[in-house]
Amino acid sequence: MSTDPSQTSNRTFVQPVVNEFSITVGTENGSGSQTSNVTLLRAFFKMGIPISGKNLFPSNIQGLPTWYTIRVNKDGYIARSETTEIVIAMNPKTFARDLALVEPGGVFFYADDVKQPINRDDITVYPMPVKKLSKESDAPSNLRSYVANFVYVGVLAQMLDIDADKIYQALDFHFKGKQKPIDLNFNIVKSAMVWAAENLEKTDPYRVVPMDATSGHIMTSGNTAGALGSIYGGVQFTGWYPITPATGVAEAISQYSPKLRKDPETGKHTFAVVQAEDELAAVGMAIGAGWGGLRSMTSTSGPGISLMTEYVSLAYFAEIPVVIWNVQRMGPSTGLPTRTSQGDINLSYFLGQGDTKHVVLLPGSANECFRFGWEAFDLAEQFQTPVLVLSDLDLGMNQWMTPPFEYPDKPIDRGKVLWEDDLDKLEDWGRYLDIDGDSIPYRTVPGNRHPKSGYFTRGTGHDDYANYSEEPDQWEKNMDRLNRKFELARAAIPDAEITSVEGAKVGLIAFGSTDPAIREAQDHMRADGFEVDYLRLRALPVNDTVREFIRTHERVYVIEMNRDGQLHQILTVEVPDCAMSLISIPHNDGLPMTAAWIENAILNKERN
Amino acid sequence: MATKSPNVNLVNLSKADYRGAPTTLCQGCGHNSITSQLITACYELSLTPEDIVKFSGIGCSSKAPTYFLDRAFGFNGLHGRMPSLATGTMFADTTLTGIGMSGDGDSASIGMGQFKHVMRRNLPLVYIIANNGVYGLTKGQFSATAEEGLALKGQGQNQYMPIDIVWEAVISNATFVARSFAGDPKQVRELLKAALNHRGIAVLDIISPCVTFNNQDDSHHSYAWGREHEVALHDLSYVPVAEEIMVDYEDGEAKEVTMHDGSRIMLRKVDNDYDPTDRSSILCMLEDANRRQELLTGLIYIDTNQESLFDLYNLPDEPLNRLTPDRIRPSRESLDEINALMF
Ligand SMILES: Cc1ncc(C[n+]2csc(CCOP(=O)(O)OP(=O)(O)O)c2C)c(N)n1
Ligand code: SF4
Ligand SMILES: [Mg+2]
Numbered sequence: 001m002s003t004d005p006s007q008t009s010n011r012t013f014v015q016p017v018v019n020e021f022s023i024t025v026g027t028e029n030g031s032g033s034q035t036s037n038v039t040l041l042r043a044f045f046k047m048g049i050p051i052s053g054k055n056l057f058p059s060n061i062q063g064l065p066t067w068y069t070i071r072v073n074k075d076g077y078i079a080r081s082e083t084t085e086i087v088i089a090m091n092p093k094t095f096a097r098d099l100a101l102v103e104p105g106g107v108f109f110y111a112d113d114v115k116q117p118i119n120r121d122d123i124t125v126y127p128m129p130v131k132k133l134s135k136e137s138d139a140p141s142n143l144r145s146y147v148a149n150f151v152y153v154g155v156l157a158q159m160l161d162i163d164a165d166k167i168y169q170a171l172d173f174h175f176k177g178k179q180k181p182i183d184l185n186f187n188i189v190k191s192a193m194v195w196a197a198e199n200l201e202k203t204d205p206y207r208v209v210p211m212d213a214t215s216g217h218i219m220t221s222g223n224t225a226g227a228l229g230s231i232y233g234g235v236q237f238t239g240w241y242p243i244t245p246a247t248g249v250a251e252a253i254s255q256y257s258p259k260l261r262k263d264p265e266t267g268k269h270t271f272a273v274v275q276a277e278d279e280l281a282a283v284g285m286a287i288g289a290g291w292g293g294l295r296s297m298t299s300t301s302g303p304g305i306s307l308m309t310e311y312v313s314l315a316y317f318a319e320i321p322v323v324i325w326n327v328q329r330m331g332p333s334t335g336l337p338t339r340t341s342q343g344d345i346n347l348s349y350f351l352g353q354g355d356t357k358h359v360v361l362l363p364g365s366a367n368e369c370f371r372f373g374w375e376a377f378d379l380a381e382q383f384q385t386p387v388l389v390l391s392d393l394d395l396g397m398n399q400w401m402t403p404p405f406e407y408p409d410k411p412i413d414r415g416k417v418l419w420e421d422d423l424d425k426l427e428d429w430g431r432y433l434d435i436d437g438d439s440i441p442y443r444t445v446p447g448n449r450h451p452k453s454g455y456f457t458r459g460t461g462h463d464d465y466a467n468y469s470e471e472p473d474q475w476e477k478n479m480d481r482l483n484r485k486f487e488l489a490r491a492a493i494p495d496a497e498i499t500s501v502e503g504a505k506v507g508l509i510a511f512g513s514t515d516p517a518i519r520e521a522q523d524h525m526r527a528d529g530f531e532v533d534y535l536r537l538r539a540l541p542v543n544d545t546v547r548e549f550i551r552t553h554e555r556v557y558v559i560e561m562n563r564d565g566q567l568h569q570i571l572t573v574e575v576p577d578c579a580m581s582l583i584s585i586p587h588n589d590g591l592p593m594t595a596a597w598i599e600n601a602i603l604n605k606e607r608n
Numbered sequence: 609m610a611t612k613s614p615n616v617n618l619v620n621l622s623k624a625d626y627r628g629a630p631t632t633l634c635q636g637c638g639h640n641s642i643t644s645q646l647i648t649a650c651y652e653l654s655l656t657p658e659d660i661v662k663f664s665g666i667g668c669s670s671k672a673p674t675y676f677l678d679r680a681f682g683f684n685g686l687h688g689r690m691p692s693l694a695t696g697t698m699f700a701d702t703t704l705t706g707i708g709m710s711g712d713g714d715s716a717s718i719g720m721g722q723f724k725h726v727m728r729r730n731l732p733l734v735y736i737i738a739n740n741g742v743y744g745l746t747k748g749q750f751s752a753t754a755e756e757g758l759a760l761k762g763q764g765q766n767q768y769m770p771i772d773i774v775w776e777a778v779i780s781n782a783t784f785v786a787r788s789f790a791g792d793p794k795q796v797r798e799l800l801k802a803a804l805n806h807r808g809i810a811v812l813d814i815i816s817p818c819v820t821f822n823n824q825d826d827s828h829h830s831y832a833w834g835r836e837h838e839v840a841l842h843d844l845s846y847v848p849v850a851e852e853i854m855v856d857y858e859d860g861e862a863k864e865v866t867m868h869d870g871s872r873i874m875l876r877k878v879d880n881d882y883d884p885t886d887r888s889s890i891l892c893m894l895e896d897a898n899r900r901q902e903l904l905t906g907l908i909y910i911d912t913n914q915e916s917l918f919d920l921y922n923l924p925d926e927p928l929n930r931l932t933p934d935r936i937r938p939s940r941e942s943l944d945e946i947n948a949l950m951f
Contacts, residue, residue, distance in 0.1 A: 042951055045951070046951075170951075173951050218947055218951060219950060219951040220950045220951075224950075228946060231938065232937055232938055233937070234933065234936030234937050235936075236699075236928050236929075236931070236936060237696060237699055237928075239692070239696060256946075260938040260946075261936070261938065263924055263935060266924055266925075267922075268922050268923060268924035268925075269921065269922045269923060269924075270924065270928065270931055270935055270936050271936075272699050272921050272923065272928070274695065274729075276692065276725075277721055277725040278721065280689060280692065280721075280722070281689070281691070281692035281695075281721070281722055281725065282692075283692075284685070284686070284689045284691075284692025284693050284695075284696065284722070285693070285695045285696035286696060287693065287696065288663075288683070288685075288692060288693035288694060288695060288696025288697040289696035289697060289700060290696070291683060291693075291697055292696065292697035292698075292699065292700025292701065292929055293700050293701075293929030294696075294700045294928055294929055295936065296696065310686055310689075311685075311689065314685070314686060404947040404950070405943055405947055405950075407940045407943050408937070411933065412933035412936070412937055414933065419930075444681075445700065445929055446661040446681040446697055446700060446701060446929075447700060447701030447703070447704060447927050447929055447930070448658070448681075449656075449658040449659070450658070451658065451679055453658065454657070454658060454679045454680050454681045454682070455681065456662075456673070456681075456682040456683075456684065457681075457682065457683040457684065458683075458684040459684070459686075460684075468629075468674065
């Protein structure tokens with residue numbers, strides 16, 4: 001098999017394929033490829049072409065194979081694609097596997113120091129002198145393997161027509177304007193472009209052409225978006241413990257708050273962040289702060305959520321507001337900690353001992369992570385209860401193109417909190433006394449110096465005035481009130497989003513990061529003459545919109561990334577009269593869902 | 609002109625204003641005696657109940673906050689998780705005085721992690737461990753502070769070595785560590801007063817006999833044992849800022865520790881010349897006392913210079929929980945800048 005580019009193609013002229021392909025880069029974890037991959041992603045974005053980038057990485061700091069996929073799509077489909085037309089092989093350990101990945105008619109770029117057989121004649125193959133060019137660069141020897149990743153950026157830029165200026169802009173952004181690293185990497189890109197222009201003859205059909213489909217969008221991760229949303233929601237206390245994939249939330253709060261939340265008059269901080277000793281303490285602190293009248297939160301993933309169970313349950317019974325972000329990953333510690341999942345929906349919804357259930361927000365985009373970041377506090381304080389926000393690794397850690405963050409369209413709602421003056425005016429007050437008849441009592445917080453303000457909080461039974469009580473009636477009365485509060489929340493939480501088409505008899509229900517894949521599948525099936533409506537659930541518990549959607553469709557497929565169809569189970573219980581029309585299609589292998597899988601799964605069921 | 613009633617303190621409150629609900633603990637339980645000294649200490653210090661916030665874990669000891677300071681806010685949290693709760697709440701209003709009530713099971717077993725970490729953070733909190741060597745509330749199992757060889761009804765003999773709360777606190781960098789005995793009310797009271805004025809974590813390991821499950825004469829957590837074996841390091845009294853020292857001490861007879869607010873702890877020598885600011889000698893002293901089977905009580909360690917948790921944060925003078933919404937939501941313009949930053 002020849003590796004001479006002039007001989008690699010035995011095909012005649014092919015129709016160009018513009019702005020519609022996927023790239024997979026195979027490297028080693030810790031080799032520094034993250035920067036070059038994100039640079040490519042951003043360059044496409046700046047060229048106005050819709051993109052998505054997904055890091056499929058192992059649970060390891062250095063050495064294990066890792067893949068990054070970029071989907072370039074002129075129609076705006078940004079879900080993961082199951083096929084990859086372009087593969088860049090940098091890792092000798094996965095060379096054969098990477099070669100096999102390339103779709104027939106696709107392209108294989110490889111580092112030419114890897115001497116392994118290339119036994120396919122249905123693809124285009126281009127070698128890249130990675131070692132040689134990085135050696136010739138002005139990079140100090142300790143940085144050579146790192147800058148080597150920019151060789152493929154340059155070769156790809158030349159072969160696909162990526163605008164070099166946009167690559168420069170991406171580097172400038174990444175290195176925050178620091179000239180030295182920008183130049184170092186950009187010089188490699190340029191020399192790789194020159195080398196490719198001189199040595200490779202383009203025989204493959206793939207290329208990019210500038211468009212105007214990304215203007216008015218930003219690029220960010222769900223974790224950063226959620227953190228910023230929380231900051232604009234006025235978060236005052238964050239207690240947290242590191243865990244992939246949630247770490248980015250608390251880290252971004254720590255990063256952005258000092259600037260955004262410095263009191264302009266006094267220069268003091270209107271927030272505090274504590275890295276706790278574990279999740280038991282992280283949530284304990286957050287609940288203590290919530291009880292103390294602070295907007296407080298914690299962020300974690302499944303294993304941490306398990307540890308938080310006992311305190312969250314107490315907060316539910318004692319009616320303490322707190323916001324808990326669960327950025328989901330796969331299974332236990334260590335399940336697949338660096339893979340994405342929607343397997344914690346049951347855990348989160350019912351978290352706790354005894355009769356507990358919670359408001360759970362389900363952001364479906366990075367932009368919505370921002371929105372729910374602030375909205376979660378309003379709901380938690382309005383209903384005096386824990387609110388969980390369920391994101392996942394894909395949404396949380398990957399870079400997404402998303403509409404810009406919108407300033408909160410509602411003023412901060414601190415719920416029913418009484419201070420000294422309020423107590424003066426009230427004749428009768430008890431912490432759990434339902435004064436307004438809406439099941440939501442008034443609360444006071446420590447620091448209130450009114451002699452009537454103090455009360456004792458406990459998980460045990462209590463009467464309307466927070467006195468200890470084991471009276472059976474009292475317990476039941478209180479539990480009923482908690483339930484009514486929950487019922488009330490149904491109408492206040494974010495409503496579902498429906499994309500409907502004329503005459504569709506079949507519906508789809510999904511939530512969270514699968515949204516782009518569902519939309520793509522919906523469009524595809526329409527093109528094939530099969531119309532479906534789509535409801536994106538944005539929160540639990542379900543409300544009338546959801547019930548109505550289920551009732552008005554013959555069949556409703558519930559699509560989710562877990563094994564047991566957890567959302568399907570919840571819907572079956574909450575809309576029992578339509579249980580038979582709900583069909584579960586769960587799937588979770590650790591990879592973000594694809595439109596092709598959804599389509600197949602639905603069409604299979606439809607045929608049976 | 610109204611004359612000041614002899615039954616009220618400087619803030620015009622009577623002792624009744626510091627009480628709580630009637631106790632439901634066993635009669636004679638050491639925890640009741642601690643509670644009553646806490647009431648007296650707060651009364652004598654003329655603290656305002658609304659300036660205090662109470663926390664506890666789970667156990668008979670952790671029930672105690674119901675029985676004092678009715679007018680203060682209180683939170684009976686989870687077993688072993690009182691320190692995290694207190695940490696979060698105290699950020700809401702750092703002008704509050706926090707009192708945490710815990711047991712030996714609550715702090716030395718299930719809660720050992722949080723116990724140690726709240727030490728190193730130096731949270732301003734009076735952290736009382738009512739230590740009876742047993743799990744009272746679950747009816748008499750061995751706790752981690754029970755001495756090796758202790759025999760308890762239905763439990764056999766304790767085979768493991770005990771954990772010393774004082775030592776654990778010291779090596780975790782606590783800034784105020786004391787041991788006392790519920791059968792020595794005056795010392796408990798004076799230590800509580802000092803602790804209530806310490807700016808940082810103040811740990812009081814108070815041997816507090818469980819009369820129902822662990823009060824046999826030869827048990828190291830019984831009244832009888834305590835009375836016979838207590839060796840006070842010093843005769844201790846707390847002198848508030850406004851008060852003068854009434855007793856004349858001869859040169860070298862008393863050691864004085866000045867607290868952060870200018871108040872003082874007078875440590876009158878009883879026997880030896882103990883310096884509670886010297887960390888390095890503590891282990892030897894505890895070892896010696898153990899060997900001699902002494903229950904060593906008093907102020908074991910104090911550091912008034914270490915920064916408290918809140919000194920490490922750039923918090924506003926106003927309590928965080930009183931900040932109005934406009935002060936916690938950044939401006940619209942700032943979000944435009946953020947959007948521009950997001951590539
Ligand atoms: C998570 C959890 N595990 C176990 C218990 C049961 N429990 C209640 S109190 C207690 C021991 C309390 O011992 P200690 O702190 O020494 O308090 P004491 O009753 O001796 O004052 C236990 C194990 C609980 N409440 N929560
Ligand atoms: S069981 Fe023991 S610790 Fe509990 S109240 Fe009775 S005497 Fe006190
Ligand atoms: Mg005990």
